[in-house]
Amino acid sequence: MSLNAEELFSERALGFRPSEIRELLKLVDSPEIISLAGGMPDGRFFPIDRVIEASTFALREYGKKALQYGSTEGIKKLRVLLMDRMEKEGVSGIDLDNVIISTASQQGLSLVAQVFVNPGDTVIVEEPSYLGAIQACASMQAEFCTVPLDKDGMQMDILEDRLKELQKAHIRPKFVYTVPNFHNPAGVTMTLERRKKLIELAHTYDLLIIEDDPYGEIRFEGESIPSLLALGGKDRIVALRTFSKISFPGLRLGWIVAREDIMNKIIVGKQAADLCSPALTQYISYEFVSRGWLDDYVAVVRREYPKKKNAMIAALEQYFPAGSSWTDPQGGLFVWAKVPEAIDTAAMFREAISAKVAYVVGIAFYPHRNDNCHMRLNFSAVDPEHITEGIHRLGDLLKSKM
Numbered sequence: 001m002s003l004n005a006e007e008l009f010s011e012r013a014l015g016f017r018p019s020e021i022r023e024l025l026k027l028v029d030s031p032e033i034i035s036l037a038g039g040m041p042d043g044r045f046f047p048i049d050r051v052i053e054a055s056t057f058a059l060r061e062y063g064k065k066a067l068q069y070g071s072t073e074g075i076k077k078l079r080v081l082l083m084d085r086m087e088k089e090g091v092s093g094i095d096l097d098n099v100i101i102s103t104a105s106q107q108g109l110s111l112v113a114q115v116f117v118n119p120g121d122t123v124i125v126e127e128p129s130y131l132g133a134i135q136a137c138a139s140m141q142a143e144f145c146t147v148p149l150d151k152d153g154m155q156m157d158i159l160e161d162r163l164k165e166l167q168k169a170h171i172r173p174k175f176v177y178t179v180p181n182f183h184n185p186a187g188v189t190m191t192l193e194r195r196k197k198l199i200e201l202a203h204t205y206d207l208l209i210i211e212d213d214p215y216g217e218i219r220f221e222g223e224s225i226p227s228l229l230a231l232g233g234k235d236r237i238v239a240l241r242t243f244s245k246i247s248f249p250g251l252r253l254g255w256i257v258a259r260e261d262i263m264n265k266i267i268v269g270k271q272a273a274d275l276c277s278p279a280l281t282q283y284i285s286y287e288f289v290s291r292g293w294l295d296d297y298v299a300v301v302r303r304e305y306p307k308k309k310n311a312m313i314a315a316l317e318q319y320f321p322a323g324s325s326w327t328d329p330q331g332g333l334f335v336w337a338k339v340p341e342a343i344d345t346a347a348m349f350r351e352a353i354s355a356k357v358a359y360v361v362g363i364a365f366y367p368h369r370n371d372n373c374h375m376r377l378n379f380s381a382v383d384p385e386h387i388t389e390g391i392h393r394l395g396d397l398l399k400s401k402m
Contacts, residue, residue, distance in 0.1 A: 034390035074101025128365035153190030182332025311384035319395030
């Protein structure tokens with residue numbers, strides 16, 4: 001008689017849902033399919049020779065340390081370098097005890113959820129919201145309070161209404177989670193006015209803000225806006241950053257910024273999760289960033305990605321059916337498209353695969369699973385010609401549904 005593991009799973013594990021993006025990507029691993037589904041940088045722009053040089057130097061210079069266990073907080077010289085980088089972006093009042101290295105920002109999301117969320121606790125998220133954040137909070141059995149987005153980011157008047165409703169119900173939300181720059185999946189950016197309003201509401205309602213900013217450096221149009229961390233400081237803001245979008249996802253490195261009492265709990269959570277992030281990739285990252293090569297690479301991305309985004313917008317205008325709409329981001333990796341409401345993008349996905357094109361279904365980004373007419377389209381990983389052809393195929397499929 002075989003073991004029935006179902007009887008042993010925790011209530012938490014029984015509620016786990018697989019990432020729809022990860023599951024979808026298994027279906028699109030074919031050279032014939034034009035995938036607009038992933039959230040990956042374009043590997044053709046990776047400066048492989050420089051990575052080889054940084055890696056070789058890291059092994060020769062720090063080899064014994066680089067191949068050994070490291071501290072949970074991360075390599076000191078890399079943390080100092082990142083502090084300096086953030087200071088140039090306008091962040092002040094941060095010292096070494098406020099910064100640790102994480103195994104990419106997804107670990108940061110997981111640790112934040114573990115540190116703050118008990119089963120049944122309420123967290124406030126944007127609608128739509130990043131799937132990885134939904135997963136991290138759902139795995140801790142959180143309840144979601146959602147605030148819709150518009151072209152200027154989270155709608156603060158609705159957030160204020162939600163906070164009043166929660167206060168009347170004697171519910172204190174554990175935090176507000178936001179992706180303020182080039183939102184995943186929506187592509188929109190929170191305005192400076194709304195950022196200031198969010199910080200004001202945080203003081204009024206005694207809130208913690210989780211600022212997830214993987215894309216802030218990938219601005220290729222418009223004026224840069226100060227981060228929430230720069231505007232509000234570390235007292236009420238935990239900031240998550242990553243190398244995955246501004247350099248290479250294969251490094252699996254990010255960093256977390258938080259005040260010391262919060263950071264102490266995050267560190268203990270990380271010790272239980274993985275002891276420490278890889279020392280080797282930390283030393284490689286230190287060499288790559290300290291030599292100015294990250295800035296060089298980001299400059300290439302900022303030059304090339306708008307060509308891809310513009311190709312996608314032009315193709316949407318040409319091929320998508322009447323009644324469709326989409327965002328026009330000033331940076332990041334994604335366009336968020338809405339199709340006529342009679343069309344269910346989740347139900348249509350398999351047909352899209354048959355038509356040799358892929359996207360991410362919009363419903364994945366709604367914690368209450370209450371949307372069927374959106375799709376997330378990635379432009380960063382595909383060349384302009386294939387973007388145009390992929391949107392053409394999608395447009396033909398959509399029109400056939402009407």
